[in-house]
Amino acid sequence: MKTHRWLEKPLQLKLGAMAEDTKVPKLRRQIGRCRVLVAGLLLLLVAMAIAFGVVVIRLQSNIKELPGTCPESPINKINLDPPAKLPPFHDLSADEIKQVKEFLYRQEDLKIVRPSAIALNTSYIYTMELNIPNKMTTLDFLDNNKSQPRREAKVFIFRGDTSVPSCEEYIVGPLPNPVYKEDAKTRPFQYRPLTGPELVTAIKMLEETINLKASRIISESYGGQLSGDCKDNCLSFGLLTPMSSVVSGQSGSRKMWFFLTPVVEFSSVQPLDFLVLLDLTNIGNYYIDRIYHAGKSFRDLDELVRKYDSGSFVKTRLQYPVVSKELYSTLNRRGTLFPTTPLSPPLQYEPDGKRYSIAGRHIDYMGWSFDVRMAITSGPQLWDVRFQGRRIVYELSLQEIAVYYSANNPAVRFADYVDSIDLLGLKARSLVSGADCPRHSTYISASHSIESMEEPFVVDRAFCVFEHNTGTPLRRHLTSFGTTYKVYEGMEDVVLVVRTINTIVNYDYIFDFVFHQNGALEVKATSTGYILTSFAFPEEEDYGFRLKDNVTGNIHHHMFHFKVDMDINGQENRFETIEITPVDVDNTQWSTGTNSKYSQTKIVRKQMKRESEAVIDYDFSSPKYLTFYNKNVTTTTMVPRAYRLYVQGMSKQTIRRGSGNEPSISWARHQLAVTKRKEDEPRSSSIYACWDAAKPVVNFQSFLDDNEELTDQDQVAWVTMGIHHIPHMEDLPVTPTVGLDLKFFLLPYNYFDEDPAMGSGDAVRIEPKNQMSLSEGLNIFLYGKKENPVCFPRKSTFMDDLNKSPESIFDQPNDDTSYKI
Ligand SMILES: *[C@@H]1O[C@H](CO)[C@@H](O)[C@H](O)[C@H]1NC(C)=O
Ligand SMILES: *[C@@H]1O[C@H](CO)[C@@H](O)[C@H](O)[C@H]1NC(C)=O
Ligand SMILES: *[C@@H]1O[C@H](CO)[C@@H](O)[C@H](O)[C@H]1NC(C)=O
Ligand SMILES: *[C@@H]1O[C@H](CO)[C@@H](O)[C@H](O)[C@H]1NC(C)=O
Ligand SMILES: [Cu+2]
Numbered sequence: 001m002k003t004h005r006w007l008e009k010p011l012q013l014k015l016g017a018m019a020e021d022t023k024v025p026k027l028r029r030q031i032g033r034c035r036v037l038v039a040g041l042l043l044l045l046v047a048m049a050i051a052f053g054v055v056v057i058r059l060q061s062n063i064k065e066l067p068g069t070c071p072e073s074p075i076n077k078i079n080l081d082p083p084a085k086l087p088p089f090h091d092l093s094a095d096e097i098k099q100v101k102e103f104l105y106r107q108e109d110l111k112i113v114r115p116s117a118i119a120l121n122t123s124y125i126y127t128m129e130l131n132i133p134n135k136m137t138t139l140d141f142l143d144n145n146k147s148q149p150r151r152e153a154k155v156f157i158f159r160g161d162t163s164v165p166s167c168e169e170y171i172v173g174p175l176p177n178p179v180y181k182e183d184a185k186t187r188p189f190q191y192r193p194l195t196g197p198e199l200v201t202a203i204k205m206l207e208e209t210i211n212l213k214a215s216r217i218i219s220e221s222y223g224g225q226l227s228g229d230c231k232d233n234c235l236s237f238g239l240l241t242p243m244s245s246v247v248s249g250q251s252g253s254r255k256m257w258f259f260l261t262p263v264v265e266f267s268s269v270q271p272l273d274f275l276v277l278l279d280l281t282n283i284g285n286y287y288i289d290r291i292y293h294a295g296k297s298f299r300d301l302d303e304l305v306r307k308y309d310s311g312s313f314v315k316t317r318l319q320y321p322v323v324s325k326e327l328y329s330t331l332n333r334r335g336t337l338f339p340t341t342p343l344s345p346p347l348q349y350e351p352d353g354k355r356y357s358i359a360g361r362h363i364d365y366m367g368w369s370f371d372v373r374m375a376i377t378s379g380p381q382l383w384d385v386r387f388q389g390r391r392i393v394y395e396l397s398l399q400e401i402a403v404y405y406s407a408n409n410p411a412v413r414f415a416d417y418v419d420s421i422d423l424l425g426l427k428a429r430s431l432v433s434g435a436d437c438p439r440h441s442t443y444i445s446a447s448h449s450i451e452s453m454e455e456p457f458v459v460d461r462a463f464c465v466f467e468h469n470t471g472t473p474l475r476r477h478l479t480s481f482g483t484t485y486k487v488y489e490g491m492e493d494v495v496l497v498v499r500t501i502n503t504i505v506n507y508d509y510i511f512d513f514v515f516h517q518n519g520a521l522e523v524k525a526t527s528t529g530y531i532l533t534s535f536a537f538p539e540e541e542d543y544g545f546r547l548k549d550n551v552t553g554n555i556h557h558h559m560f561h562f563k564v565d566m567d568i569n570g571q572e573n574r575f576e577t578i579e580i581t582p583v584d585v586d587n588t589q590w591s592t593g594t595n596s597k598y599s600q601t602k603i604v605r606k607q608m609k610r611e612s613e614a615v616i617d618y619d620f621s622s623p624k625y626l627t628f629y630n631k632n633v634t635t636t637t638m639v640p641r642a643y644r645l646y647v648q649g650m651s652k653q654t655i656r657r658g659s660g661n662e663p664s665i666s667w668a669r670h671q672l673a674v675t676k677r678k679e680d681e682p683r684s685s686s687i688y689a690c691w692d693a694a695k696p697v698v699n700f701q702s703f704l705d706d707n708e709e710l711t712d713q714d715q716v717a718w719v720t721m722g723i724h725h726i727p728h729m730e731d732l733p734v735t736p737t738v739g740l741d742l743k744f745f746l747l748p749y750n751y752f753d754e755d756p757a758m759g760s761g762d763a764v765r766i767e768p769k770n771q772m773s774l775s776e777g778l779n780i781f782l783y784g785k786k787e788n789p790v791c792f793p794r795k796s797t798f799m800d801d802l803n804k805s806p807e808s809i810f811d812q813p814n815d816d817t818s819y820k821i
Contacts, residue, residue: 070791073353076364078442083360085148086175088138089371089383090361092130092153094456096175097449100128100153103178104170111161115454120197120283121160127423128155128449129376131171134679135394135714139571142384150174155181156377156687158192158451160283165189167688187697190245190254190281191688193421196452202278203237205286206258210276213301217293217308222272223320224262233320234263235272239505239532241415243277244661246693254280254691255289257411264321265330266530268506269732271551273316273535275411292410295537318550328548328732329530348469350440351789355467356496358442363465365496367756368515372498374446374462377687379424380500380511387519388756392643392746395565396523398424399718400685401502401509402665404655405532405556408539412532412554416661419504421690426450428462428500430809433798436501436510437464440793460808463500470495474518474757486771491763493517506530509560510737518757519748523719525560525649526741530734531727532556544727553727557653560742561667561684564717565677568643568751569630571714575614575674576642578625579604612707614674618650626672627749628715635750644749647671649742651722661693666701668720675703677714684718719744761785 082093092100104112104125111123118124133149140146152173159166167187172178207226210218219225224233237258245253260274261267277290291298294313298304307313325332356365361372370385381397401424405415426448433439446462469492476490496515501508508529514522533551534540540552547553566573581604587596608614616626629642653668667673667684675681681703688697700718721742730736748756757763761783769776802809 067790067792070349070351070793071353073355076354076357078354078358079360080358080442080444081360086151087360087362087371088133088141088149088151089373089381090130091373091375091446092128092175092449094447094458096151096153097128097447097456099176100155100172100178101125101449101454103172104155104157104181107181110157112157115452118197118451119160120201123157123159123161124451125449126156126158126167126192126195126451127376127426128153128172129425130154130373131173132395132682135677139394151176153178157184158189158195160189160197165283167192187688188252188692190252191691191697193423193687193690198280198283199240202256202280202286203258206237206276206278206288209288209301214305217305218260218274221274221293221316222260222262222318230263232323235260236263237261237276238263238267239411241411241417242421242690243410243414244416244664244691244693246660246663247414251694252281256280257414259411262321264323264327266506266733267329268530268532269329269547269551270321271533271535272318273409273537275409277410290410295539331733347793348438348440349791349793350467351786351791354442356465358444358465361444363496363498365467365515366517366760367519368496372444372463374425374428374459374500376423376425376448377420378683378685379428379502380463380498380513382498382513385521390569391567392521393564394567394571395563396513396521397563398511399561399563399683400424400559400665400667400689401504402559402561402668403507403556404559404661404665405554407534407543407552407554408537409534412534414661415532415556416664416690417504418661418664418685418689419502420685420687422504423687424502424504425462426457426459427502427504429459429503431461431464431499431501432802432809433464433796437499438466438468439796439798441466460805463498465496465498468495468497469493474516474760475755486768488766489763491517491757491760494762495522503529506532507558516757517760517762518755519752521746522743523562523745524741524743525721526737527558527723527725528735528737528740531725531731533727545729547727547729547732553731555724555726557651557722557724559651559653559665559668559720559722560649561665562719562721562744563684564645564719564746566628566643566645566715566717568628569633569641571677572630572712573628573715574631574640574712575608575710575715575717576627576629576640577606577608577616578627579606580623580625607711608674609711610707610709611673611675611704614710615670615704616672618652618671625749626717628717631712635753639750641751642749643751644747645672645717645719645744646747647719647721647744649721649723649744651724653720653722663696663699663701664689664691664693666696666699667718668722669701671720673700673704673718674710675716675718676708676710677716678703681716 082090086093104110113122113124131152131154137149141148150173152171153175155170155172157168159168166189168184170184171182173180211226222235224230224235226235238261239259241257243255243257245251248255256278258276258278260272262270264270273294275292276288279287279289288300291304293304294316296313321327325334356363363370363372367388371383373381375381379398383395384391385393385396401419403417405412407413431437431443433441441464443461444463446459447456450457472493474491474493478488480486493516498513501510506529507527510526512524531553533553536546536550536552544552544554580601583602584597584599587598626645627642629640633641635641650671655662683698684700686698723740723742763783765781767779768774769779
């Protein structure tokens with residue numbers, strides 16, 4: 001209360017009340033003897049009152065100047081609702097998914113059961129996605145005012161109900177009210193990706209059998225239990241490795257290695273030496289094919305138990321991990337806290353609201369426009385990418401992620417993951433504001449058809465879109481010296497980022513599509529997440545460093561494949577390399593020496609006329625630019641208006657061609673390949689690729705082998721990026737992204753007459769008013785930007801919202817769909 005009084009008094013002070021204070025004479029009359037003391041007290045009071053007054057005045061003047069909430073842009077709107085008529089590249093809507101399912105349930109020949117009844121021996125809908133319409137028809141719609149191509153779904157049906165089980169793919173349309181399904185494409189059943197019914201059945205069988213015959217070995221060796229009584233010492237078979245028939249030598253087989261792991265945060269860096277190979281070829285007859293334990297191989301559990309009891313191998317004796325904040329495999333903050341007092345990091349805000357628009361899945365930004373979608377089978381895609389109204393790329397899409405390991409033990413040795421086995425698009429989930437994406441991001445959802453759910457599975461935050469000030473100049477120049485014309489000009493590289501992050505069990509892959517204001521498009525793939533490790537027998541030392549007493553971090557190769565359908569000034573393009581070639585020129589004219597030569601470089605332009613020539617294997621000794629253009633579109637100086645493809649994230653795939661699982665990723669043989677675009681070569685990989693090395697369902701090599709003519713054809717650039725990863729201590733607990741970003745760029749190359757970012761109002765120009773004298777001051781050009789815009793960013797409710805809907809970040813426990821590799 002006292003505090004309040006004191007605060008009230010100075011408030012009067014401020015209003016001028018103190019000058020007429022009547023309390024002073026009264027005090028003088030009544031307490032004459034204490035005059036001095038009182039005077040002193042009063043002085044103190046006055047001083048304090050003034051001090052408080054100043055504080056309050058300050059506060060009040062601050063309040064007067066307090067900025068408002070940052071305004072919304074009057075021009076740029078964000079409307080994520082699907083438009084009434086869905087455009088060609090829009091993912092299937094929830095309603096379309098529903099209509100396709102109902103249509104298929106009515107097809108008696110397919111005998112499809114609903115998700116509640118799916119089992120290994122039933123026919124059911126695994127997933128579906130937009131069937132990309134024919135390009136020519138779509139261009140007629142986009143460019144020539146023709147009618148929109150029909151929308152269709154591509155549906156994946158697993159037929160476990162037939163005498164020879166198979167995977168069937170159907171095209172169903174037209175949406176939203178389908179009336180036809182085209183003849184099925186049939187794929188081998190043993191190549192199918194991971195499915196709930198299989199994994200649930202396999203793991204249940206495995207755990208029951210082991211509990212029955214070997215629970216003693218498990219508990220004595222690892223201090224834990226598989227199920228039932230376990231509480232703080234649970235073990236499970238969580239990780240797995242598909243073993244394709246080229247590895248087992250058994251044509252038509254389907255086998256998987258399962259890793260026993262403790263159920264702790266996180267299993268892939270807590271390796272145990274207990275691995276089981278299951279034969280899953282026949283759906284009614286799953287069995288243990290092999291066991292690998294204590295560095296030895298056993299045919300079955302009986303042999304394992306017999307040899308364990310007879311002491312014929314050195315028994316493993318491990319403690320169950322002691323779970324604490326300090327446990328190396330956990331992601332608790334630990335070590336000395338820094339900064340030593342909590343200080344928030346810098347944040348970005350949007351003082352004039354959004355500078356990009358979104359309508360449905362169509363995005364516009366600073367002259368850029370494109371559509372974005374999430375294909376469940378292959379991940380993020382951009383369509384019809386234009387700058388200043390002119391199409392540059394028709395399709396820019398992730399094709400595949402692969403990671404090939406090497407090890408001594410069989411489960412990690414054969415871990416040649418081709419990740420669409422786990423549905424790349426479905427695993428793009430749960431972006432977290434303030435960590436994965438800046439707080440001012442817009443989140444885009446995705447709706448997927450998944451085997452275990454009748455209703456579409458909605459991922460709230462599959463993409464984030466944000467404008468980002470990179471803090472790096474896009475350009476700058478200063479001339480200041482001597483008598484030169486003095487001027488400074490520069491601008492920040494402010495970009496739009498479209499981001500998604502796919503979590504494939506232990507690894508997390510960040511994909512960024514970055515739109516720069518100078519017409520450059522950047523694509524970035526970055527790895528983070530947990531490494532996969534092996535129990536550290538001495539034989540593992542060839543394959544990685546020992547990171548803990550019993551943990552080897554195995555060497556592996558991350559690979560990413562992208563499709564870039566180039567449409568530079570139309571579809572008919574040329575692919576030209578500009579080689580940087582050494583040349584010794586005659587120098588006798590400029591030198592007094594005889595036969596003087598001068599060594600320099602010249603450019604040699606080479607048009608790649610056939611697919612066999614258009615394969616780029618990076619060669620340090622012959623540097624070159626890679627350009628794409630339409631031969632009819634040139635500058636006034638007859639230079640082709642091209643875009644340059646610049647790949648920065650290359651790596652060499654070293655596994656012997658044609659061996660093991662290599663044929664499944666023949667796209668990784670070259671850092672770049674350019675092919676003639678074909679409707680029947682839509683993707684370089686497939687959801688079957690993890691198993692299909694014996695006979696790849698999609699064999700990218702065949703795209704090249706027909707050696708098509710490329711000149712003035714519609715061309716696709718297939719970009720492979722990769723990184724060899726030899727894990728090190730600092731990969732614990734989780735691999736940091738720094739240094740692991742792989743990029744490629746599409747850069748305008750004689751495409752414009754000058755840098756198109758010269759039009760950007762984000763620039764700053766400073767010059768003296770008088771070139772002859774600085775004393776007259778400066779002209780500063782901000783092009784309408786406020787010099788010092790101040791407003792309150794909108795309050796984020798992200799963490800509150802998350803708390804209210806935990807399922808928007810995590811799977812429900814025991815959800816069958818959450819079994820993964
Ligand atoms: C599928 O297998 C179960 C037992 O595992 C059996 O009860 C059922 O009849 C089988 N269904 C079909 C369609 O064969
Ligand atoms: C586009 O086509 C529609 C109907 O086919 C026609 O009415 C319209 O005039 C056309 N617009 C242009 C710009 O050609
Ligand atoms: C590593 O494994 C050996 C052999 O099984 C065991 O004796 C040792 O305790 C293990 N070390 C740790 C840290 O678990
Ligand atoms: C270039 O122009 C000629 C003449 O108009 C035309 O026949 C040809 O198809 C054009 N080529 C390309 C690649 O656009
Ligand atoms: Cu890695």
